[in-house]
Amino acid sequence: MPVLDEEAFRTEVRGWLAASLAGDFAPLVGSGGPGREHEFVPERMAWERLLGESGWIGLGWPEADGGRGLPWGHEVIFYEEYARAGAPARVGHIGEQLLGPTLLMFGTAEQRARFLPGILAGTELWCQGYSEPGAGSDLAAVSTRARLEAGEWHLDGQKVWTSLAQFADWCFVLARTDPAAERHRGLSYLLVPVRQPGVEVRPIVQLTGTSEFNEVFFDDARAAAADIVGAPGDGWRVAMGTLAVERGVSTLGQQLGFQREFEAVLATARATGAIDDPDIGARIVEAWAGLEVMRYTALATLGRSAGDAGTEPNVNKLIWAQWHQRLGELAVDVSGAAATLAGPGYELDNAQRLFLYTRADTIYGGSNEIQRNVIAERGLGLPREPR
């Protein structure tokens, strides 16, 4: 199919979103974000399938693999319009943004044929099983074990902080398949069905009172022998490939989300009179300037492939995580004393949710300290920290 020019494409996306976020899906507008993961889950799953049926998943994937082969500029437009319309938080983004691109890079033809269609149709949801109680920043310390026996992988161990595992059908798991090999070398990247007797998912209640992430226990859980991405022992390279694509073109959608949050903070500051406080005024100006800088940085970075980016993604993560956390603090400060009280049943308003959820921004996707280490060692050639 001929590719529409960007403005025509924007009009098409905007029109589709306006028409589709109506009727049964109208209540989904603005739903499901951080601290609101529990909202409209079956409806958001149906929304995911509608996105799939309508060709809005895998926009940039090759046509040979079921995608639409669109240029990245079109993907950016989709994410911008998605955020602008207040369309619901995705439940399928881990499959689309992490596993799909990983299979496109490292998967066999059979794996791409088996797993990409479910992601594209929005019918199979994924979660990311990397972190463990003893392996977060130091991911190579993963101790979940897997052994190949009678044509199946058998897994034992525990993952933690596994986002959306409670809704997922599948988990991509970093597991130790060769305990004798050196740390990074003994790992493999396995595709494990979540809904089976050997897997138990226990949601963790977070500061927001809701559960985005979970503990996941494997007790002789099974995966098919063929469901390994890369060779046995090659899991570290594949896992790093997944991390390199994390965020990608959805960054500009994220920026628009930030802008909406900023506008809400500004509106509250006006409504409560907090805007007359010179200290608050200065913080609002600083937040606005930061938003502009992030937007231009994201635009400048997007065209480059993950491999060319050097430490740019680390710098960006460090900057937006700190900016967003400060915005969360500003959100409750402009609300005044009301922000210190939750509603009945620990009901939170948007400012309180933003404040509490943004405490996690400087941890997930690599903590601030880890970003600084990477920038120092790989970017600036400073001495390596003692290991």
Ligand SMILES: Cc1cc2nc3c(=O)[nH]c(=O)nc-3n(C[C@H](O)[C@H](O)[C@H](O)COP(=O)(O)OP(=O)(O)OC[C@H]3O[C@@H](n4cnc5c(N)ncnc54)[C@H](O)[C@@H]3O)c2cc1C
């Ligand atoms: C909201 C959220 C969602 C998440 N979703 C997922 C998910 O879906 N799947 C998944 O696998 N994981 C997920 N994570 C886990 C996340 O990747 C880890 O929390 C993160 O990698 C940090 O690991 P940790 O929690 O074990 O902390 P640790 O690594 O134990 O770190 C504790 C503290 O020590 C510091 N520290 C550690 N090492 C160093 C060092 N070398 N130098 C200086 N300081 C250091 C850290 O910066 C941190 O402040 C999620 C986390 C959050 C908060």
